[in-house]
């Protein structure tokens with residue numbers, strides 16, 4: 258498989274990336290090459306969508322500015338064709354593969370945290386341990402709603418813990434080309450980032466090739 262252009266075997270992703278002209282609103286940046294369908298992206302913008310029946314409003318109504326980041330995260334998770342280097346086998350019943358330690362750009366993690374820090378939640382890991390008896394997730398009985406910052410003291414805590422280490426916090430900024438962007442416009446900048454994590458930079462590759470040539474020469478001259 259081409260690790261630089263593939264789809265994870267999750268719950269809603271298609272098997273191979275393809276152009277998808279009609280991706281909805283916040284997911285439209287992925288329209289040239291995507292692992293999501295138009296339908297998935299419309300659902301991504303709904304409360305309690307059929308995607309995961311997930312209730313953002315489990316501790317009162319989530320603010321619009323905060324929700325916008327969860328919608329963007331859903332677009333990134335469902336649509337990204339460049340997550341190959343971070344795809345691993347998953348142990349959950351609802352997906353075969355997951356992403357682990359995707360290096361998220363500082364701006365995206367920070368603005369997500371800043372826009373959510375006045376909201377409320379009851380859990381640090383949003384993947385596990387909810388009460389699903391009503392059909393959607395509610396706070397489990399042994400928990401209570403707290404200020405966001407009590408559950409997530411820092412942006413790093415939030416970005417890493419909320420989806421069980423899907424993301425790795427970094428201090429890398431978008432202009433570094435070495436972190437993945439959840440928010441972008443224009444051509445997808447993440448392919449180059451995936452390429453870097455898979456192969457190293459052109460300089461590293463040149464160095465490795467040079468070393469191989471040198472070792473071979475030494476062996477021949479012996």
Ligand SMILES: Nc1nc(=O)c2nc(CNc3ccc(C(=O)N[C@@H](CCC(=O)O)C(=O)O)cc3)cnc2[nH]1
Pocket residue numbers: 309311330331334349350351355356383384385386387388394420423424
């Ligand atoms: N970046 C990112 N990474 C992700 O892994 C991710 N995952 C989801 C999917 N979210 C969820 C949340 C809860 C359950 C759920 O059913 N939890 C059960 C446990 C189910 C099981 O592990 O078998 C629970 O106990 O609450 C499923 C999917 C949405 N956005 C993401 N975004």
